[in-house]
Amino acid sequence: MKPAPFDYARAESLDEAVRLLAAADGDARPLAGGQSLGPMLNLRIARPTLLVDLSPVAELREVSEDEDGVTIGASVVHSAIEDGEVPDPTAGLMRRAASGIAYRAVRNRGTVGGSLAHADPAGDWAPVMMALGASLGIRGPEGGRSVEADAFIADPLTTVLEPGEIVEAIRVPRLSSGASWGHCKLCVKPGDFAESLAVVVIDPDRDHCRVALAGPTHAPILLEEVAGTVADANGWSDALAGEIKDAAGRGIAAAGFADTGDRYAINVHSTVTVRAAREALSR
Amino acid sequence: MTSTTITVNGRAVTADVEPRLSLADFLREHEGLTGTHTACEHGVCGACTIMLDGRPARSCITLAVAAHGTDVRTVEGWDGDGTMATIRDCFRKAHAVQCGYCTPGMLATAYDIVTRLPGADRDRIRLELSGNLCRCTGYIGIVDAIETAIAEIEGGS
Structure with missing residues (x-):
């Protein structure tokens, strides 16, 4: 056995999970698929006193769809999204993102809500949800609330979740028929965490254009100047690529996303941003 | 201690275990099924891959209680x-087998590839194998084996 000892409780409902977490002494953590928490337990990076297992909670696996979008239960696994078992209102962006997360054996257990709540800065879902303008439904001892995806991760491994709060569902808005997207993940080998990950969503009918960027050292950010450049673009050109790359560099510096002296990281991030934008503008 | 009931190779097993016990250690130490190997024990190497509800999963980062x-x-x-x-x-x-340490996990992943992706070409097989590390074979024999298995099963031979 590798983890330090902890207590364990199975929650049968969301209310029970919230109650168990709220009543706990010390560091209680919800357990969903365990594909991020499991390694951290084994490495003893995480040493919770209590794990509250959410896997029996059926309501966290519910998916509902309406005209404006899809609400995905937090415990839906990545492979269900990859395989299209969950309605995809994003014209394939969610399926692409899901298929690039770790390995199939991990995607079969890892959950979309767990990944977001774990908040690894290089995690796959946060930049996708930020670029889409998704929001997270949160349940806690004080009731429910909703947080925009771009306001959810405060710092690496740190979210705005209060103790005892659980991500309940992710609300993904539906893209218009004229929308397009780009997704570029750079990693050393397939399935690794991203060295850099950029997501571009252009939806002119909804007056929506966003560019999100994630990497290993800083919480994911939105690049607003790049989004403005992409929104105004008319087709692809080398000049536009240069403009986007420069704008990305300015956004990265302004956010402190990479050290100003780390020209390699800035070049990688801005190049990945250009590639995502090119894909979005070439569709 | 927490009670857990798991169907292992068709047989229901109930045991009281420590919550921190991994499914891999449960299989090896409680059930004597030492064919499931542990190596990295943080979900990267794939040696511990087993089928859970018909799908490949990492038994080293799945708790026995979960x-x-x-x-x-x-x-x-x-x-x-x-x-x-x-x-x-x-x-x-x-x-496709040299020292054999990765083989149980390779077989689980191979089974998933063959049954889920019967149209997989060599590139797709390699992509799907990216979560299973082998330090001996150089993978060529493993990719060959899976490619041949797909062809034989498709051909009904």
């Missing part, structure tokens, strides 16, 4: 499965 109510199949549990018999035969013929 596997309560699931159906687990290990490398010891494939008797009578024609598809796995074909895959095993192809592994043997293609020299």
